[in-house]
Amino acid sequence: xxxxxxxxxxxxxxxxxxxxxxxxxxxxxxxxxxxxxxxxxxxxxxxxxxxxxxxxxxxxxxxxxxxxxxxxxxxxxxxxxxxxxxxxxxxxxxxxxxxxxxxxxxxxxxxxxxxxxxxxxxxxxxxxxxxxxxxxxxxxxxxxxxxxxxxxxxxxxxxxxxxxxxxxxxxxxxxxxxxxxxxxxxxxxxxxxxxxxxxxxxxxxxxxxxxxxxxxxxxxxxxxxxxxxxxxxxxxxxxxxxxxxxxxxxxxxxxxxxxxxxxxxxxxxxxxxxxxxxxxxxxxxxxxxxxxxxxxxxxxxxxxxxxxxxxxxxxxxxxxxxxxxxxxxxxxxxxxxxxxx
Amino acid sequence: xxxxxxxxxxxxxxxxxxxxxxxxxxxxxxxxxxxxxxxxxxxxxxxxxxxxxxxxxxxxxxxxxxxxxxxxxxxxxxxxxxxxxxxxxxxxxxxxxxxxxxxxxxxxxxxxxxxxxxxxxxxxxxxxxxxxxxxxxxxxxxxxxxxxxxxxxxxxxxxxxxxxxxxxxxxxxxxxxxxxxxxxxxxxxxxxxxxxxxxxxxxxxxxxxxxxxxxxxxxxxxxxxxxxxxxxxxxxxxxxxxxxxxxxxxxxxxxxxxxxxxxxxxxxxxxxxxxxxxxxxxxxxxxxxxxxxxxxxxxxxxxxxxxxxxxxxxxxxxxxxxxxxxxxxxxxxxxxxxxxx
Numbered sequence: 001x002x003x004x005x006x007x008x009x010x011x012x013x014x015x016x017x018x019x020x021x022x023x024x025x026x027x028x029x030x031x032x033x034x035x036x037x038x039x040x041x042x043x044x045x046x047x048x049x050x051x052x053x054x055x056x057x058x059x060x061x062x063x064x065x066x067x068x069x070x071x072x073x074x075x076x077x078x079x080x081x082x083x084x085x086x087x088x089x090x091x092x093x094x095x096x097x098x099x100x101x102x103x104x105x106x107x108x109x110x111x112x113x114x115x116x117x118x119x120x121x122x123x124x125x126x127x128x129x130x131x132x133x134x135x136x137x138x139x140x141x142x143x144x145x146x147x148x149x150x151x152x153x154x155x156x157x158x159x160x161x162x163x164x165x166x167x168x169x170x171x172x173x174x175x176x177x178x179x180x181x182x183x184x185x186x187x188x189x190x191x192x193x194x195x196x197x198x199x200x201x202x203x204x205x206x207x208x209x210x211x212x213x214x215x216x217x218x219x220x221x222x223x224x225x226x227x228x229x230x231x232x233x234x235x236x237x238x239x240x241x242x243x244x245x246x247x248x249x250x251x252x253x254x255x256x257x258x259x260x261x262x263x264x265x266x267x268x269x270x271x272x273x274x275x276x277x278x279x280x281x282x283x284x285x286x287x288x289x290x291x292x293x294x295x296x297x298x299x300x301x302x303x304x305x306x307x308x309x310x311x312x313x314x315x316x317x318x319x320x321x322x323x324x325x326x327x328x329x330x331x332x333x334x335x336x337x338x339x340x341x
Numbered sequence: 342x343x344x345x346x347x348x349x350x351x352x353x354x355x356x357x358x359x360x361x362x363x364x365x366x367x368x369x370x371x372x373x374x375x376x377x378x379x380x381x382x383x384x385x386x387x388x389x390x391x392x393x394x395x396x397x398x399x400x401x402x403x404x405x406x407x408x409x410x411x412x413x414x415x416x417x418x419x420x421x422x423x424x425x426x427x428x429x430x431x432x433x434x435x436x437x438x439x440x441x442x443x444x445x446x447x448x449x450x451x452x453x454x455x456x457x458x459x460x461x462x463x464x465x466x467x468x469x470x471x472x473x474x475x476x477x478x479x480x481x482x483x484x485x486x487x488x489x490x491x492x493x494x495x496x497x498x499x500x501x502x503x504x505x506x507x508x509x510x511x512x513x514x515x516x517x518x519x520x521x522x523x524x525x526x527x528x529x530x531x532x533x534x535x536x537x538x539x540x541x542x543x544x545x546x547x548x549x550x551x552x553x554x555x556x557x558x559x560x561x562x563x564x565x566x567x568x569x570x571x572x573x574x575x576x577x578x579x580x581x582x583x584x585x586x587x588x589x590x591x592x593x594x595x596x597x598x599x600x601x602x603x604x605x606x607x608x609x610x611x612x613x614x615x616x617x618x619x620x621x622x623x624x625x626x627x628x629x630x631x632x633x634x635x636x637x638x639x640x641x642x643x644x645x646x647x648x649x650x651x652x653x654x655x656x657x658x659x660x661x662x663x664x665x666x667x668x669x670x671x672x673x674x675x676x677x678x679x680x681x682x
Contacts, residue, residue, distance in 0.1 A: 170670065223506075293634045
């Protein structure tokens, strides 16, 4: 399986590190020995070698310029942009991990369309194309016989997309709700332990959970993007951020938290998708709800189904190796599909 | 997809009911329109019709004799035993749901081998062949290009086998431990609420969670069979019940439970499988452990992995429609594999 990486930041390096470190295991246990044949970045250059690039050299280059990757037989660097590489060179799978734009989904959607046109399967961690206009992309892919897999867009490599679209297919999913933003869950957990909002946020920033501008997390926008992804994945519905009711955690006071605690309940920022719509809002959950027990930066999702009742999955929601693994998980799923042909 | 059902008890009727009730949805959403062409029972007769049996008539017959299924064009009833049907008639998938024998795995293993020899894929809820000598069966199936799927053998339709063997493939699973017996978890939950062991057991029997002879559950033998299944599924290891350390819950007193509670802990009967072996034992878990929060008859499993840390799944572990759904989930997975060929 020949892979073309569009984007080579933290996640891409995470994937390459896993492919490098787990090479023997992946081959022995799964008969899986992929090659990275192409890499495209926004400003650090391009690489293509039909015979496969060296994973260890790619890891040495890391966040540096791809010009630092030494010349080798068959190596090409001269591409005008990612589209030029996607359209002009061969690969079995496009790994779309360029930076997410949640408003326009560009240029990732363009990359998806070019991959579909050139019959490359797609594995992605990019929330943009999955949150915006996804049903049309899925239809185009289906018509072309191209698979799109996107486990990495929700709860990193914790099985979430795959549970809803495959393992629980046919169970009659009525609603999916969960904790899909680790930053806000960390802050709420710290506030319940007694910290003021500002101090909890500061601690989250120190630990790298929250960004310098925490707006997207604390106002619920990151969670809302994931609601769009859930609506598309589990209910086949396209929606836009504007259509969702979105409330973050900035309005929750220490007094609110204390009051909930006294009532045997706990505040969680809940992202919810149903067949009729989606929303993000802080909710007071009874401690008997599995979601109430999910603390710190951990994520969790409860599928409410007709045949199985509630099924809850709890795990990491972010991280370099966790997101890298999500991509690997999708690549292995494609590998199983292709080898059973 | 033509299905042959070996066994037509609670689980088989649950599957047929789902296929009947969800016919339109399965066809519209998944392009899946299976036919039941054959049914074999131990003492209630046989049916085969290459053109498909009537699901509603099968449901009317229910637990009665298959002689009550009225004559129709193409119907055959005259088979000497299940093997005769499996070997003599065609189907795409053998659904093996005859009664489990956890010691010898017979006659289910024989049915598996005949299905493999006649190139029928296998979907099963039968713990016997999966717990006893599974690696050899899997190798035979692989050599013959036959798929074996067995989600129903662990936690009913709650994704467990599929998470470990597919979604988390490549994550480096180090250990899998969980609550895989609802009866004992119900009893422990009731004891923590103040009931004596005998009263909790009686209540479990009244609710149908525990059998009249509760030995297999309370002595940990049912959980141990599931440890064998986990060892085979997740670590490719064959083992026998004799090799496992197995302790049930009969030695746990009200005083033990109270002492744990005072220390902020909770007793759970934990089934554990690792690359080196397996065991079943009551453990005192801190309340911060997701497994500690799983109450009543609910089941849960935590996968401890190299790349993803801990991933926990919580859901139903038994039930007619829940186990019927597990079979459907595997049939849909086969359907996806076959249609992407």
